Amino acid sequence: MNIRSFLLNGTEDLKTRDFIIALLLGIVVPNLAILVATLYTGATRPIINCDYFLPVILFSLGYRIFGLLTLFALFSIDCILITLQFFPFIRLTDLIYLSNFLVIGLSFYKIITTIVFVIIVSKCLLLYQYSHKLLLKPLLLVMTLLTMLAISPILPPSLPLVKSQALYFFQHKDAAFLTLADDGKLLVPIKNSSASQPWFDALHTKQPLSNKVLLIVAESWGQAASAQVQNTVLAQLKSNPARYEYIKEGHFFFAGATVAGELRELCQLTPRSFNLREANAELAACLPYRLKKQGYTTYALHGTNGDLYDRHVWYKRAGFEHITFFGDKPWPKRCFSFSGICDIDLMPELTSAFAKPEKTFFYWMTLNSHIDYEAKDILHDRLDCAAFGINPDTEGCRNLKLHTQFFDSLSETLNKPEMKGVEVIIVGDHPPPVVNLSANIMTFNNSDVSWIHLKVK
Numbered sequence: 001m002n003i004r005s006f007l008l009n010g011t012e013d014l015k016t017r018d019f020i021i022a023l024l025l026g027i028v029v030p031n032l033a034i035l036v037a038t039l040y041t042g043a044t045r046p047i048i049n050c051d052y053f054l055p056v057i058l059f060s061l062g063y064r065i066f067g068l069l070t071l072f073a074l075f076s077i078d079c080i081l082i083t084l085q086f087f088p089f090i091r092l093t094d095l096i097y098l099s100n101f102l103v104i105g106l107s108f109y110k111i112i113t114t115i116v117f118v119i120i121v122s123k124c125l126l127l128y129q130y131s132h133k134l135l136l137k138p139l140l141l142v143m144t145l146l147t148m149l150a151i152s153p154i155l156p157p158s159l160p161l162v163k164s165q166a167l168y169f170f171q172h173k174d175a176a177f178l179t180l181a182d183d184g185k186l187l188v189p190i191k192n193s194s195a196s197q198p199w200f201d202a203l204h205t206k207q208p209l210s211n212k213v214l215l216i217v218a219e220s221w222g223q224a225a226s227a228q229v230q231n232t233v234l235a236q237l238k239s240n241p242a243r244y245e246y247i248k249e250g251h252f253f254f255a256g257a258t259v260a261g262e263l264r265e266l267c268q269l270t271p272r273s274f275n276l277r278e279a280n281a282e283l284a285a286c287l288p289y290r291l292k293k294q295g296y297t298t299y300a301l302h303g304t305n306g307d308l309y310d311r312h313v314w315y316k317r318a319g320f321e322h323i324t325f326f327g328d329k330p331w332p333k334r335c336f337s338f339s340g341i342c343d344i345d346l347m348p349e350l351t352s353a354f355a356k357p358e359k360t361f362f363y364w365m366t367l368n369s370h371i372d373y374e375a376k377d378i379l380h381d382r383l384d385c386a387a388f389g390i391n392p393d394t395e396g397c398r399n400l401k402l403h404t405q406f407f408d409s410l411s412e413t414l415n416k417p418e419m420k421g422v423e424v425i426i427v428g429d430h431p432p433p434v435v436n437l438s439a440n441i442m443t444f445n446n447s448d449v450s451w452i453h454l455k456v457k
Contacts, residue, residue, distance in 0.1 A: 025056050029126050030071075033119045034078055043082045046163035051077075053143045059127045068124055075120055077169045187269040187282040193252040195427035195451035196265045196287065203290055210423035210455065211359045213296070214350065215287070216410075217262055219369045221403055221428030223251040223448040229388050233404045234452065236382075237411040247454040254430055254449045259309040261429025261449070262365060266318060276310045280317055288361055289319030296359045297321060301349055303367040304340030320363070324349065335367070336374040343368045344379070344409040355418040366406065371433045373398035380405050395434045396443030419456050427451035 030052030038045045051074045058067035194200075202209055224230040231238075234249070241247055254261065259276070263269045267286035271279075283289060288298040299322045306312030306325035315323050326340045335342040343366045353362050368377045373395050383404040385397035410426075413419060428449030434440040 025059075025127060027052075029123055030056075030075075034082070038082065045078075045082060046161065046165070048162045049074075049078055049165045050143065050162050051164050051166045056127065057140075064128065067127065071123060071127070072120065074166055075123070078165050079116060081165055081169060185282065186273055186276070186279050187263065187267070187271055190264050190268050190270045192254060192264070194264050194268055195252075195425050195453065196268075198453070199287060199425075200268055203287075209291070210421065212354055212419075212422040213291070213361045214354075214364070214422050214424045215265060215362070216364045216366065216424070216426040217265055217429050218403065218406065218426055219258065219366045219429055220371060220373075220399060220432040221369065221426075221450055222399075222431040223428075223445040223450045224400065225442055225445050226388060229390070229400065229443075230450070232383060232388075233400055234407055236408045237414075237452070239411070243415070243457055245455040245457055247452070249450070249452040251445070251448040251450045253447050254428075255447070256430055258365075258429045261427075265425075265427055266363065274309060276314045279314050283314060283318040286318040288363065291359075291361045292319045292321065294359075296361045297353075297356070299349075299353050299360070299362040300324070300365075301346060301363065302326075302365040303335075303343060303346060304338050322353075336376040337368045337370045337372075340367050342377065342379075343406055347409055347413045350413055351416050351418040354422055365429075369399060369402040369406065369432075371395070373402055373432075378402060378405060380408060382408060390443055394440055394443070396432070396440040399432045399434075400443070414456055421456060423453075423455040425451065425453045 027048055031048055034045065034049075035047060037043070052071070055067040055071035055074065058064075058070055196215060199209055199213070201207075224233065238247060254264070256264075256270070257274065259274055260270055263271055266288065267283065269282060269285060288296075288300070292298050298320045300311075300315045300320040301324045302311060304326050306315075306323070306327075312323070312325065331341045332345050333342060334340065346364070350362065350364070353360055368374075375398055378398065378401045381401060383397075383401050385392045385394075385400065390397050390400070414422070414424070428451070431446050431449060432444060434444070434446075440446075
């Protein structure tokens with residue numbers, strides 16, 4: 001018996017209920033929650049991921065354990081492909097590695113993890129409850145019809161109705177999850193721009209750098225879509241240009257995670273993995289390593305746990321002599337974004353280091369503007385989002401307010417006598433992730449990070 005006769009023979013005896021169950025378990029139940037999530041966030045995904053027919057078929061044949069394992073694997077691939085649109089990571093092993101930090105991360109991540117867990121458990125329970133009622137013939141018939149629709153030229157490629165996320169994953173895994181090349185290098189030279197390029201150019205041409213150098217990588221500092229908004233965020237910092245020898249600013253494209261932004265600016269390197277414990281010889285290319293050899297005292301500052309991204313390991317190998325993390329001393333208070341110190345409470349660390357007479361390189365990876373841009377961390381609210389047509393209740397607005405607060409505080413710090421002669425570069429690590437892309441698409445140029453370069457007189 002061929003497939004056509006198997007599918008069509010006796011279909012007149014099939015009940016409407018059988019097709020409804022086939023549609024629910026094969027299409028609606030597996031796809032609905034993720035489809036709603038993509039509609040809310042603006043992520044791209046086919047309306048129907050046909051992969052979920054496979055575990056449903058396994059359930060209908062009585063292979064429940066195999067069905068569960070297959071459902072879990074396919075659901076994981078679906079979630080990974082959506083996650084990559086907001087948080088690009090390098091290798092599949094990096095996702096496992098980064099999951100270790102859920103316990104010290106934001107409530108936002110814990111909430112998302114809980115929701116995902118509830119969804120997958122609900123799907124499993126529904127399949128267990130109703131799979132014994134599912135007939136194979138209507139399921140295969142529905143699957144065949146959808147497959148024919150998927151390959152038909154009726155719908156344009158830009159409007160996918162039915163696709164296989166697993167097939168897409170395996171076709172593009174070498175682009176999304178890079179494996180180490182035969183050379184085994186963990187870190188390789190960047191191919192994109194960096195704000196610290198002038199300092200690397202000076203080192204290359206053996207030109208002296210300023211005796212006082214400050215590099216700040218600002219968490220989730222993107223480029224506002226409106227120049228007026230961008231100028232308002234930086235207004236206090238730029239309010240008195242006469243106090244600077246020069247002040248320049250710009251923006252450039254970047255896609256990557258925080259640690260990739262750090263390595264871009266510190267070392268002009270990009271990671272092939274986020275597990276940086278093994279990084280060693282490549283870090284001799286980094287600014288602190290090279291400047292320490294020229295007699296600079298080198299400092300690194302980050303307001304949370306040094307275990308994250310193995311910073312407590314690779315910061316030392318990159319050449320930092322004095323490293324300050326969250327647990328290294330008492331602080332006035334904690335902030336609510338990523339568990340750690342409020343950035344505005346770390347400003348005295350700058351003046352303390354630059355008050356010393358020796359040549360100094362100071363690096364600061366900020367923290368409080370991390371997603372989900374906690375409103376409780378906005379202590380000095382100067383930016384009026386509504387005045388620029390930005391919804392005050394959005395993530396984008398909170399991000400802009402947190403950066404405005406940071407730059408206002410930094411401006412006050414740069415006015416202090418200890419900061420005289422300090423050359424400063426501030427640059428975003430990556431564009432701000434926003435869960436609700438559809439609500440924030442007009443707030444940012446979502447592919448760019450901002451930078452500003454100045455020298456205090």
